[in-house]
Amino acid sequence: MLREDAVESDEIWTKLKALVAEVLGTDEVALSRETVAADVDGWDSVTHVEILVAIEQTFGVQFRTSELAGMQNVGDLVERLERALH
């Protein structure tokens, strides 16, 4: 687990964008809280799971099944990630 103060929201977004881009094999990806998978080229049901697993590895967290299941957009994802980190 990372220390509470080490993970500012900005840092989460930077890391998240880099990680999504890596999984999708693109150089850059634009994400906001309102972004849904359909908005992002290549973000499908397969890459979705891969992104979740990569987030768990990178941030050292483990989502509960209920958290994995109910994500509607990137905002949900970040909110769960922040909760898991704190």
Next chain:
Amino acid sequence: MADGASEGASQAGGARAGRPAPWAASLPALQQAADEAAEPRAWLGLARRLARLDAAGGVNLPGVETRIAVLGGATTDFLLDPLRLALRLTGVRPVFHVAPYGQIAREMLDPESGTQAFRPDLALVVNGPYDLPRWPDAFDDRRAVEALVDEACAALLDPARRLHERTGAEVVLSTLHDLPVTPQGNLGARLPGDVNAFLRRLNVALADRAPACVHLLDVAGLAARCGVERWLDLRYWYLARQPVSFACLPEYARAAAAVIAARRGRSRKCLVLDLDNTLWGGLVGEDGALGIELGEGSPVGECFKAFQHYVAGLKRRGVLLALCSKNDERFAREAFEKHPEMVLRWDDFVARRIDWGPKSAHLRSIAEELGLGLDALVFADDQPAERHEVRSALPEVAVPELGDDPAAYPRILDAGRWFEAVEVSEEDRRRTALYRQRAEGSAAAASATDLGAFLRSLEMKARIGPFDEPSFDRITQLTNKTNQFNLTARRVTRAEIESLAKEPQAVTRCVRLRDRFGDHGLVSVLFGRVDGERLTIEAWLMSCRVLGRGVEHALWNDVLALARGRGLREIDGLHRRTDRNGPVREHYARLGFVHVGTEDGTERWRRTVADAEDVETAVAREC
């Protein structure tokens, strides 16, 4: 957020197709990129980039096109990109068809299904413990459990058989991995009805009962090696029916690709080994034949002995062994003859290059001597410099990063999965002996002043006849794995061979050869069809063990006699060029055929029966 219809990731993207991709320039480049992507996430990233490039038509790598239907009671989309990368690396170019989720039996049984319309070469069934129809009660007796084993076996094998009968496709089924928990605890090991006791019993029954058209992918073994809890992350199983976790997906893909590649004749055939610090510890030239570190008494010696046992096991099922070492041959030989812990014998090696010359040149000459392509070789050497020299000079040769700890040698060699076999024939087990005869033959050739005299001295005798039932397996195997002397490189299933043997218009011939050094077994296959007054030869191939001995002439004389007997007017021969069948490019021309046209890459050559004469050959007919 991404539930609903699941599109394969391979369909995604494509916008980047125009970019040059150095890693996709050649198979060795792709292999290097895959080796460097050791972590699963990096490997899967490479798989995704390859899939995109492929979808956009940006991949131009050699590969045998293989139509693969993927069926599963899980989300098989997870597997496609990794499978594509792993298959490409073995020289197979896959074309996938993804069957609807959870329809394994229906897709295989229904003649109208998309899977059948696809005409697959192979069906990869992603089956697991989760799609078993019924489970025993933990306290069921053995008889009740056996009834459920019968039922579960039939549910997997019967549809596979039907699919094969109808389409000729062969089927890859998985063995079933353990579940991570059982309510019975340790007692489960004693209860036939325990979930894991049942799964293990089922795996044994599947292995016993699977027909020749079914190949088993040993997922149970893989999952045990990786750890069942790591193999399957239940959260992602419940979320998305992911059958294998990302961490283990590269392992799964490489294992499945190895089975498929073996079926398509892409396995490697010869392991070339260094000596000092590869097969034993120390330097035999300095430490002496009895001073090397090998066998009981030292932990390091035991490592090397275990590695020799692994290598000997490869040899026993048909992998050829060769030596390539910078050493004095006298010392090397002495170690094999005198060291009491030596597992491998001097005679286990069909070719030896023990001197101070560059290893790349030696590997090339070993390949030539054995009549193999460079892409049939694997080179194991503990020295990074030697590996580098071979890699840069001969990128086709597989060179595992053997590392510097002999305890890991077997695992590292095994992880490459280069020598996978889907079946082992009597001839595989005798292969080293057969090649030794060949090598003795070659040595005789070198001393004979004239080739004709040498060939006559071999006292070769051929038995040529139509395809017969006991030979169906060997005919199928030879047809699918022969690359060099193979006019059309057509791959067949056992079912096709069987039906050719029955077809009235078909002409089928196979040749068995023996000579003064021994019996070579079935070495050549030819088949074609008669239409009116013309025979068209659709396939003609021969084992590279007997290249240059005139066996093809004996077979040609036989076909000619058959054509005369049936009153045929002409014989057509088909030839399709591949990157490996260069040796037969002039085959039909040499037999006096004339090139009459080319259609879809297949050349048609023609010979009129009336003016064809028998060709002289040193191969005598037995019958």
